Amino acid sequence: MEHNWFFPPHDGIRLGDLAIALGAELMDAVHADRIVRSVSPVNRAKSGDLCYILSRKFRHELATSEACAILCDRSFVSLIPPHIAVLVSARPHTAFARAGEMLHPAAMRPEVIISAPAGIASGAYVDPEARLEADVSVEPMAVIGKGAEIGEGTRIGPGAIIGAGVRIGRNCSIAAGATVQYALIGNDVIIHPGARIGQDGFGYAPGLKPGMIKIVQIGRVIIQDNVEIGANTTIDRGTMDDTVIGEGTKIDNQVQVGHNVRIGRHCGIVSKVGIAGSTRIGDGVMIGGASGINGHITIGDGVQIAAMSGVVADIPPGEKYGGVPARPMRDFLRDMAEIAMRSSTRVQKKGGNDE
Structure with a gap:
């Protein structure tokens, strides 16, 4: 793939x-003066590109x-042929991420739609x-409401x-079309386009007649420093308590976080996850895509x-869980293996009967 005008190559950094x-x-120090301008996957890398490998399958x-x-x-x-310089790192994935930030800093936050001075x-x-x-x-087309306070270096996107x-707080990016209400946001927070922060939580009581009565939602959303929230993700404000997203947590696109949920520090939550109200999630938790988390757990x-x-x-600390309902990973994998074995046996029996 040729470099495009959206993310043009860097002016160049010496490999050394x-x-x-x-x-x-x-x-090999002989390669120290090579110039790196961009990042690329191995299979279509060109001169000036930096790549990384984590598996022998790319050899x-x-x-x-x-x-x-x-x-x-x-x-x-x-495995690396002599025409390619080698950078050795104990954590190549992390090093590659840092290199990408150096070579393409504009790609680290939502784009500026209208280039203009502050x-x-x-x-x-x-x-x-x-x-x-x-x-x-x-x-x-952005709107800033009465009494709002916004820190130095923050950019509020169009609409x-x-x-x-x-x-x-300071040095935040609130991207195009996002809404932030009833919320306290820390420093260096990134909120991507279309995210909805601080709207009503889903709370109803049974009515005297058929139907439901809305329960008042008077809490807040608190988002701590260095959090990133993906496009079209929704984070409801608390009912009478606060919904809290801990420092350093990264939330993907199209995630639903219900009212009164408390998520710890440095968690990773992948797309389509739904977290029901009043759930407590500890530090360093990783939740795979399209998972559903029950409330009050x-x-x-x-x-x-x-x-x-x-x-x-x-789920106790440090455990790995999977499946529906979620259970310890060793049990889940054993169940999946047993299902696969039974399925294979049925197919073999059916084939034998057909003969």
Whole structure:
């Protein structure tokens, strides 16, 4: 794939300098003056591209790759052909992520739709009682409500709505069309397009007649520092308590977080996950895509939940769970193996009868 105008190549970083910045070892100093401009997968890398490998399954692509350099751990060095420079790192995936940030910094946050100096663009509305620190940018059609406070270096994208009294920290990106209400946002938070933060939680009581009566939702959403929230994700405000997203947590697109949920620090939550109200999730929890988490349960620190799982009860810290209902991974894998064996046996018997 040719470089395109959306993310053009970097002006160039010396490979020797890049190695130092990443804490990696350049295996042959003769390659130190090579210039790295972009990142690429191995199979279509060109001159100036940096790649990484984590598995031997890519070894057949290396012979024809035109990559400038490859990041890998020491066990893969012998696989790299001599025309490609080698950067050795104990954590090549992490080093590659850092290299990508250096080479393509503009891709790390939602794009700026209207390039303009910091300030309030024509067509935006900022309430006179809102307070904006220096170097805040408000793009066209954005609305900032009464009493909102926004910290230095934050950019509010076009069409975004920041509700009355909302507080947003410094160096945040609130992308196009996002809405933030009844919320306190920390520093260095990224909210992608179309995210909905702070709307009503889903709470109803049975009525005296057929139907339901809405339960008032008077809590807040609290999002701590360095959180990233994907496009079209929804985070409901609390009923009478707060919904809390812990520091460093990364939430993918199209995730639903119900009212009063508390998510710990440095969690990873993948697309289509639904978390029902009042669930408690510990630090460092990883939840695979399309999983459903029952309400009023506790998931301990360091838990890993496989994709498409249904979690109906508490999970102790450090466990790996999967399946519907979710159970310890060893039990889930044993059940899947037994189902596969039974299925294979039925097919064999059916084939024998047909003969």
